[in-house]
Amino acid sequence: MALWQPHLHDEASRKYLGIVQALESDIYAGRVKPGDRLPSQRAIAEALRVDLTTVTRAFNEARRRGLVEGNKGRGSFIRGAVEKKLISDKQALxxxxxxxxxxxxSANLQQRIPEGIAGLIADQRRMLQLHYQDSAGNPVDREAAAHWLQAKVVNIHADRVLITGGAQSALYAICHHLLKQGEYLATAEYTYPGLNAVSQQLGCQLQAIATDEQGIIPDAFEQSCQKKSIKALYVIPALDNPTTATIPLARRKKIVEIARRYKVAIIEDDPYSTLQTKPIEAFASLLPELTWHIATLSKCATPALRVAFIITPNADDIEKLADVIRATQLMAPPLMCALVTRWIYDGTLxxxxxxxxxxxxxxxxxxxxxxxxxxxxxxxxxxxxxxxxxxxxxxxxxxxxxxxxxxxxxxxxxxxxxxxxxxxxxxxxxxxxxxxxxxxxxxxxxxxxxxxxxxxxxxx
Structure with missing residues (x-):
């Protein structure tokens, strides 16, 4: 059983509050635990060089806050379950x-993640693939990604698939490759905030496209193409963030026609369609020669994996994106990529x-x-x-x-x-x-x- 080491919280307005806040901080940090004993009030007063009345007042406040409890004849102790209460109080409700x-x-991630990693480490063959990787991704993991992506994009081969450390890095790499400073990137009038961060870094301009309950309005997209030289269109085709809209197939085909006519690249950020009961054909299938498809696992599994896949229009684009990734993050995390590959093939994902x-x-x-x-x-x-x-x-x-x-x-x-x-x-x-x-x-x-x-x- 630990004995609390008295000290004062520097930012407290009163000395007695400084004692209480110091105790509270130590409980939250795990330096003392429920059941640990406090020194006597006189010992605390001597250690902190304060009068006994100040310490008594601090003890009364600590009891009021539910931090301590007294045991007659044995002294004062940290109250049971107080650590859990403090942590919850410090978080947003x-x-x-x-x-x-x-x-x-039912997702069982608490068990699946450690067991999956342990299995990888125990496999000597797989351990060889946990070192530094090519910036485009390990060939084994790219094959697995292509296998998984076939469920929503037709005619996918590993030579058109690149692996990144999450969708945000994928989006940055694509925009860095496609857009120069001052060029226009069209997007819905309400869109993923990470796109704005990318545009500010690269100096490209966002062009808002009007939307309705079915997403981007094709006529509004075409009007923007007529008025300005739009280089690319960013779209979240399914369960849009934030509006939740899913663009129906007929509208997707109209957008594809416009993009083809004006030679506008489509950046298809698609984190949610894997969750849909009835997914709709992807832009990457409808317009493969102009579409850059991003598929992250953050929304259909867990953000902790930090793995996303990019489908490029052709194999030649892989090395160009790999150059950006090499300069910004070097590679996707090999351990997480290896775990995802295992989960793809055994059905866990x-x-x-x-x-x-x-x-x-x-x-x-x-x-x-x-x-x-x-x-x-x-x-x-x-x-x-x-x-x-x-x-x-x-x-x-x-x-x-x-x-x-x-x-x-x-x-x-x-x-x-x-x-x-x-x-x-x-x-x-x-x-x-x-x-x-x-x-x-x-x-x-x-x-x-x-x-x-x-x-x-x-x-x-």
């Missing part, structure tokens, strides 16, 4: 801002995606029940929704008030390419630990939605 996939028990899809279905059903009186866009296979706000709410203010009530969400301005975004928020359903937590978070949001008067932050 409910995070609906990060668009993570849920991790259902598909099993995880199916478990996530089923959990998404359950969470979307729950959201539909709680938000039945409000307007929003969603897809039963996805793990986020796009919530339109009533007239008395501004998106930024709604998100701010939600955070004060313990729920974090993302306002439309974070996704907007337009200067005057609509008042909407993205609500991500995946990070909540269970359905009870999600119910609590969504219920809090409905209370805010029901406010009849506009609430704004004070400006001074």
């Amino acid at each position: 409910l995070d609906l801002s990060m668009n993570n996939p849920p991790q259902p028990v 598909d099993d995880i995606a199916q478990a996530i899809r089923q959990e998404n279905n359950a969470r979307q059903q729950l959201a539909a029940t709680i938000l039945k009186d409000w307007t929003y866009q969603a897809d039963p296979d996805g793990h986020h929704l796009w919530l339109a706000l009533p007239n008395n709410w501004l998106a930024a203010d709604f998100a701010s008030h939600a955070e004060k009530m313990g729920v974090t969400i993302v306002p439309s301005s974070s996704f907007a390419i337009t200067n005057k975004p609509i008042d909407a928020v993205r609500v991500s359903l995946g990070l909540a630990t269970d359905l009870d937590s999600l119910t609590e978070a969504l219920t809090i949001l409905t209370r805010l939605l029901s406010q009849t008067q506009r609430l704004t932050r004070a400006v001074v």
Whole structure:
């Protein structure tokens, strides 16, 4: 049993609070555990060179906060389960801002990841493939990627597949290859924020394309091509982030016709279609000679893998992208790539995606029940929704008030390419630990939605 070493928290406004905050910090950091004994009040006073009254006041405050408990004749101890309480208090009550996939028990990632890695390390043949790799990816892993990608893109061969450390690095490499400073990259008027980060780094300009509930409007895309020299179109074709729209096949074909006519490359960022019960033919199948397809495992398995695949228009493009990857990240993580390859061939990756899809279905059903009186866009296979706000709410203010009530969400301005975004928020359903937590978070949001008067932050 450890004995707490007294000290003062430097930033405390009062000495007695400095003792309490120091104790709280040590519990949170794991330096003391539930059940550990505290020195006597007199010993603490002598060690810190403060009067006994200050220490007594600190003990009373620590008891009030539930940090310590007394045992007559034995002294004071760190209260049981207090560490768990402190950790939960330091986190946002409910995070609906990060668009993570849920991790259902049926996905069994806690067991599959360590067992999979242990199996790789035990295999001497596979160990040889865990050293430095070619920046395009290990040939064995590229073959596995091509095998897995055949489920959604036709006529794929490994010589057109490149592996990167996540979709963001893939997107940067493609844009770096396709676009020069000042050139135009078209995208939906509400789009993935990481694209804006890439455009700022490369100095290319984003051109907003009007959308509706089915995604990018073809006529609006063509008008932009007529007015400006559009070099590429960025699109999330399925379960769009943030709007959840899936572009239907007929509309995809119209967009393909326009792209072919104006010689516009298509960057198809496709993290979600693996989760769809009925996926639609990919742009990479409809227009292979102009499409750069990105398929990450972050949304259909786990972001921890940091593995994404790129399908290039032809084999010659691989080395050009590999040059960018070599300069920015050298290679995708070999251990994670090896694990993904094993999961592809033994069916584990598909099993995880199916478990996530089923959990998404359950969470979307729950959201539909709680938000039945409000307007929003969603897809039963996805793990986020796009919530339109009533007239008395501004998106930024709604998100701010939600955070004060313990729920974090993302306002439309974070996704907007337009200067005057609509008042909407993205609500991500995946990070909540269970359905009870999600119910609590969504219920809090409905209370805010029901406010009849506009609430704004004070400006001074």
